[in-house]
Amino acid sequence: MSQKHEARSAGGDRLDLQADCGSCFGLCCVALPFAASADFAVDKPAGKPCTNLQADFSCGIHARLRDKGFSGCTVFDCFGAGQKVSQVTFGGTDWRSAPGTARQMFDVFPVMRQLHELLWYLAEALELPAARPVHKDLRRALDETDRLTRGSADALAEVDVAAVRQDVNALLLRTSELVRATVPGRKKNHRGADLIGARLRGADLRGANLRGAYLIAADLKGADLRTADLIGVDFRDANLSGADLTGSIFLTQAQLNAAKGDASAKLPEALSRPAHWR
Structure with missing residues (x-):
């Protein structure tokens, strides 16, 4: 849905957390549901390919999504989860050539997306000098979250994302306090x-x-x-x-x-x- 953006972060730690649609099996266009609304022109249940998805997993109306009533597609960002599931978790084997993997692949994608979003926040926090007092804990959380993303499909399905998010959020809150404290006044x-x-x-x-x-x-x-x-x-x-x-x-x-x-x-x-x- 979103094309890969140029990575311009100083350390480059967020390069792999940006969508690379060319390395993904169109997972956001299949795994996720959407309802007819101002954001989507039609209804689509989870697990059913969007009618605009092409044989090569590209979008047939990518350049005209907003004009065609699919502005919701232009907003979505998987944080690089699509290519991770496609190329790492399932080793480059797509759901069309191996239909038996489809259900599990689609179930794992939302889990990976949430973990990658957390990695984005953690990587950003590590770029902030004001957050130096918690950099060690942030690095530990980033390494552990990254380890989870590299597990098998079965292992990913068992990840307690809510618990991971709770632990990471505590660090992000502390990061926020440290950064915002640099601004004088109330x-x-x-x-x-x-x-x-x-x-x-x-x-x-x-x-x-x-x-x-x-x-x-x-x-x-x-x-x-x-x-x-x-x-x-x-x-x-x-x-x-x-x-x-x-x-x-x-x-x-x-x-x-x-x-x-x-x-x-x-x-x-x-x-x-x-x-x-x-």
Whole structure:
């Protein structure tokens, strides 16, 4: 669904955590369900190939997804889980040539996707100098999570993702506190807040805690989001035109893809400007 982005992170630790659709067996187009809505033109159950999936596992309407009513596809990001399952877990054998593997492959993909998302956050945290006091614990968590992603399909199916997420989240919270503490003064706390449609044009949100906030269709034109914690923020249709997101933490490509923006918005180096931002 998303093409591989250029890796621009300083250490390159997140290179393998970016989607490489050419090395994947179209797993997001088969394993995942979607319902007819503003994001998807039709209904599709889990395990059934999308009608736009080609024989070579490419998308037949990739360049026209938004025009064809599949904007949800342009938002999704597997964090590189698709190619890991395809090339590592199943050793390059696809579900079409080995139909007996299909069910297990599709079941394992969402597990891998969640683990890769955690790896993305952990790798980012290790790039932050302010988080140095917890770098040792972050590295240990990253190594353990990475080890889980390299297990067999049977082992992956048994992973307690909720428990792994809970342990990692404690470290990410501490990372957030350390990073945001570098911003002087009192910081805004909008964790989990309902800010749907909020008028935040030009708002000073430096160092803010916005974890899990709902910013759907919010006006954030020209807002200063430097060093803000944006993990889990719902940016669907939020306007980020001219906003400064440099130095924000735990922002993902999928969040940007769900938002609106323009060429003047400032983004973290590891992320790409979405094609639909005109």
